[in-house]
Amino acid sequence: MSAPTFVFSLGAWVIPAVFDATRSRLEALGFPSNCPAHPSIGAEPPTKTLSDDVSSLRGVLTAFADEGRDLVVVAHSYGGVVASSAVEGLNKAARVEAGKTGGVVKVIYLAAFALDKGQSLLGMLGGNYLPWMKVEGDYVLADGAGEVGWQDIPLESQEKWNAMALHTSRAVFSGESTYEPWTEIPCAYVVCEQDHALPPPFQELFASKMAGPENTYRLPSSHSPFLSMPDRLADLLQQIVKIKCRYPAPRSTSNKDGNLGQSNEVLSTRIDRIESTLQSFENSISQIRELLQQSRPSDRNHNRGLETCAANGQIISAERTGSMIFDSERSSQSQNDPGLPVVPSHDRTGLPSRLFPTASLDSLHPPPRIIFFMWQNYLDRVDPVLKIIHVPTVQRDILKFARDKTHLDRSRHILFFAIYYTSVLTMSAEEWGEELRESRGVALKRFRSELERSLEQSDLLNTSDLTILQSFVLYIVCGRCDKQGPDAKRLTEVVVNIAFQNKLHRDGLELDILPFEVEMRRRLWWQICILDVRTAEDNGSDPHILSTSFTTRLPSNVNDASLHPDMSEMPHANHGRTEMSFTLVRFEGSNFARRIVFSDKFCQENSYDILTASEKCVAINKFREQIEQQYLSKLDKSIPLDFITAASIRLILVKLKLTVSKPRKTQTQHLIMQQNFRRTCVEILERARMLRQYEKGKIWLWLFQTYLEWDALSYLYINLSLVPAGDDVDLAWTAANDIYEDWKRRSDIFLDRRWRNIEELRSRALHAKDSVQREPSVFATPPVDDRNSDHLNPIALESWSHNASVSRLEVASPILHGGATQNLDVPSAGTGCQWSAGIFERYFEVLDLEHELHNSWL
Incomplete structure (x- = not known):
């Protein structure tokens, strides 16, 4: 040959x-x-x-x-x-x-x-x-x-x-x-x-x-x-x-060609034995590390919070902050184990206070190959949707450290571990890969522990180091996806306080600082603002930051390549798509949400107009027009991140409509029976499914609420139970069934209490669907107020509901009687209005809809 x-x-x-x-x-x-x-x-x-x-x-x-x-x-x-x-x-x-x-x-x-x-x-x-x-x-x-x-x-x-x-x-x-x-x-x-x-x-x-x-x-x-x-x-x-190069093959595949194959098998066995020994040793170390780590408290529902001053938005003193975020339970546990070092009181930050001894910070970092693997994953999964660092600057530091083994100062050490932690957190176990020698869980725990330890030792409450604050925000934002992660509610209060201490609430141009730092401070401040809003939504409270308390502008719409630490002039904003497009759209959406989803008291403190639900929906429509024109029209939907940018903000705005138009406990069920309410739920389900099924965008879905469509699915089932007829009922059932089947395929879904309640709501809706087929006249479509097609005429609705009540009870589901009543606390007698109100009030309690499902609209 x-x-x-x-x-x-x-x-x-x-x-x-x-x-x-x-x-x-x-x-x-x-x-x-x-x-x-x-x-x-x-x-x-x-x-x-x-x-x-x-x-x-x-x-x-x-x-x-x-x-x-x-x-x-x-x-x-x-x-x-x-x-x-x-x-x-x-x-x-x-x-x-x-x-x-x-x-x-x-x-x-x-x-x-x-x-x-x-x-x-x-x-x-x-x-x-x-x-x-x-x-x-x-x-x-x-x-x-x-x-x-x-x-x-x-x-x-x-x-x-x-x-x-x-x-x-x-x-x-x-x-x-x-x-x-x-x-x-x-x-x-x-x-x-x-x-x-x-x-x-x-x-x-x-x-x-x-x-x-x-x-x-x-x-x-x-x-x-x-x-x-x-x-x-x-x-x-x-x-x-x-030399014959080997094709990729499973590890179990072995070469059995003659003596050479036997020799290779012997060698392979020896290597496997060595690897097994090393893995056992590594597992032992991991177990020791785990024992040395401070166990997290089981109850994270802290009632204490930082008080804000409505006049200027300033947070109370650092002294009280320090005492608030330090967990006495952790303190007592540390004192009971004299063999472990503890952190001096001035270093207490509410982070786990146990340390494991380390001789050198640099020695804690993974090998260069793993560093680059995680850095690349950070660039792919985290940075596109969480712009907070300047990639060229950090990449230069990473390259230099991995290549030359240069010593890292504490701030860069912390930032690198924040990158490791967030990178691993946003990957699945399969994506992490076996070739990296330790499981994803072990790696995640290791990086989390060192990040927490380093943050704790950095005098976090008094730091003015922007890099450390960037790392802290990365830790909180991404840690929301970590079951063993930080207490986001408490640490959000901490980071807001630190931000005010460092005057991040004042725009850098007012402080006469370098243009590069102005941009980095803006990115950091607005990420903290988003975190403040999301945390408030999660906990049914109001944000700590008041609009009247800050002057910091939005970051410039420019790529990282347009920024340099030595630049002498502010960058010229780009009017097209940039690396900042997703982040800016998110900043704008969060800032808008402050005006319509929180309490009237919060609106008064911020000098916002107090709007009705209808006025809020009008405001949402106007805001969407603004976003479409300013940002979305410049995007290319064939580019995955652009697709996610447009799809996510459109979904968020529809969820905002649901948030502002959903019935409250003090209201009747009329709102949930409106046709427009049903259409809103259907649109959420359709948009959420489209977002989840977009394969090229799945690497960024970690940022969004895991159960982002469960609230709409629950409300839609209630709506279909109360109003099982109508022109759009088939469309509603199609949307509900698609989402239901998608989630049902998940093997662990039935372990979730909320899913079991959704199953019950679905059973009610299915029974109503069967009933309308048997007695269609009883479930006639409720009247619509011609003056406003989006809302039902309350007087006509009351009359319709009362006239239908007797007949409806005659075909009522067995689930409303007997044993089912004991489990669900649903009335077994009364008018249709009473029955539907009972369902609604019950499921506010059972599903925790006010806090567990719909609040995390971001």
Whole structure:
């Protein structure tokens, strides 16, 4: 069989000549080769895309394959993105089955990006170019290419290749990968251990996709071994070609081919034994850590709260705050265990006060590969919907720490653990993956404990460090999704107090501070405002922050790339879509909700108009028009985050309508019998289902309330029990059944008390549905006030309800009598009005609808 042909896929900014020395060595070894140029490199105008590069390389590969050649694709740097998509459909094994000859037999990634399908290079970088990438319009240049790309070659050679470097089209960075070769084609990865352009931890993460460490190789070189050690690279490529790369396979699969297979089994057994021992040791450590951690109190319904001053919104003194948030139960537990260190009283923050001994903060961090894995996940899942940090600045710190093992100050140590914690929290156990050596639960507990410990030791109540406050807010906001997470109610009060102490409530322009800090303070303040509103909604209270107490403006609508710590002028706001679009829409929505969902007393304190339910619905409609025009009209619904931005705010606004129009305990059931009320519930169910079923947006749903449609489902079932007829009854049942079936498929759903009550409501609605089929005249559609189609005429409704009551009782469900009455406290006699009011009042109690279901509309 003839030797395979090597085809090189170039990285960005370089020309094919960079591989000349390596190709000469390969040809001396008997391997033909080819290195086509990418159209995007040096293109004028710079408008070529990733698709152009993929098509060009695929054309070369297809031509060679049709000649019957076996092909080995060597992809360097950006060339990895090109090659991954270009080899799709050219797998030799598949071509042979189709009766063709030739094809790709192996893909070798050389310090290259191995992106998942659907991922872009810029997306992988968190939407920000690396510090050495210089963007000028549609051009992207490599600034200081010699220092980051080939620092291990002589200076004169560096200058030569620097002069020959070309620009790359900006468009290639946003192109998405369309194929993952390692799922079907043997692949290998070469890690360049002294790489300054693509840090080795990133490369290790990419290499982990190649079906095992035996497919990973290393060179002690810069990003460009074809310049610094071309012969050694060629020899390694020859070695890789001669070794059969293993396809991805389950761990249980073993090689049983003869003696070699038996030898491998013995080796595998020994490795498994070592791994088992290490895992046992790690589990023991985890158990010790768990014992050392402070157990959280079971009752988190604290009645104490911070008092606000209506005049200026200031929170009471830090002294009382400190005493309030310190948990006496934790204190006594610590005192009863003299073997454990405790925190001095001035460090008490209400966070768990147990420590486990540590000699070095830096030693607590995970390995670089895991750091980059979690950072990438943070960029994918958290940052797009929770803009609070400046990604380029933090990424530079992470890269430097992982690469050089530089010492971290306390604030960055805390921020890194906040990133680790939130990253793991937003992943499932399957997404976390077994290859990370410890379970998601163990990792989550470890990162949570160190984050809490570090926050506690930072003198949190008196800190003015913006980075620490960013970390604290991340901990509270994301910790709402953690069953073992923080007491959001109590810590929200704490962070509001700290924010006022640091004058975050005053816009930075009033304080004469640097523009970059102005923007970071604005982001932080408004995230605290959202947290304050959500926490108030969850607890049926009013927010602590008054509108009259702050002047801080909304953050600018700009990408992180438009901000820099040394900037001397405020950024120019973008009127189109940016990385801040989702966050700004959320800020606007939360600020609007303050005006309509809280008590009249809160409205008076904030000088808001006190509106009726109808006036609030009108205000919601006007606000939606404003949001549609200012933000949503600029979005592209084909972009996943844009879709989620529009879908979520539209759902939130409909839920706001339900919140302001739902009946209160002091009202009759008339409101819940209105046709418009039914339509609102149906719209919520339809929008919620659309949001949940959007596959590309599921990575961001962690931010929203888990049971965001249960309130609407409950109210709709009550509505269908009271008014089982009407023109839109079929549509209502379709929406209810779709949501019901979706949730019913969850294996643990029946353990939830609220779901069992929803089941009871559904049974009532189904009985009413059956009854209307038997006695349609009894359940005639209630009259509508022609003067306002959204509301029933109360007088006509009262007459209709009274006339229907006797007949309705004659066909009443058995569930309303006997044993069912004992369980549900529903009257077994009386008028239809009394019966329906009884249901309604009962389910305020049973379902806790006032607090458990509909309050978390955000």
